[in-house]
Amino acid sequence: MMLIDCPYCGPRNETEFGYGGEAHIAYPKDPYALSDAEWAEFLFYRDNPKGDFAERWVHNGGCRKWFNAVRDTLTYQFKATYPAGSARPNVSGGTQ
């Protein structure tokens, strides 16, 4: 069982959490100005890196809050968790 460190509740079992895809995707300032291709890109196109990836997670089994995490997609290691709305922290160390 993997532990995920909720910014509000501390370390909890991974089964209490839900996944919400890539973090830091800003809603377009003026959606009407977007072409169909740009709108599709906002809705559906996501990075798929091998290594560190900033993601949204939700703590369903506890505080029910959304937060962000930097996770290594190769090792599954959570390198940082931080409240939604704050900037992505610099985490040192590459894939381990």
Added chain:
Amino acid sequence: MADVQELRRSPLVNRTQEMEQASGSAVSIREVRFTTQVGLRAEPGTAGYAALETHLGGLPERVGDVVGDVDSTAVLWLSPDEFLAVNEPDSGLAETLTKVLGDHSGQVLDLSANRAFIEISGPASELVLRKSCPLDLHPRTWKVNQAYATEIAQTPVILWKVGEFTWRIAPRTSFADHVVSWLLDAMIEFSHQEV
């Protein structure tokens, strides 16, 4: 007109006898009926938060925290801006707190029938809970009058330690029967004389 207080049925009324029979000196179980439960939403730092905080004598600030206690009005931490106030049946707490919040941003909602409260007590109560609760229940980590959202019997519950050997388990009403069945099964081994 019929009296609502007389007509209402608690979610575990059908299990009363079973719970009595299963209770012993090592661990006992009962339902705490018709508690008043009020859901509170308020962002720390806002006027609504301050109003509720002043009236209730504080709001819990961190995970696990409870302001007040089981004998009066208790406010349990659910998230940084969400709390659950609990006290005795028909206390009118929701009406009172609605007035306290007034027009400030935030929310006061009567959730009294939302959760059932099951109390288990006795020296073996921690062992019974440990069979399925993933959190660390050891007294070194879990102090008296701390409450956490967690799981018991694969069911989301709020688990509140109200005394050294006494716990209150609050599942949603529709899951209460399942949780009691599971607890009764987990309690069986403690009803026998040790050899």
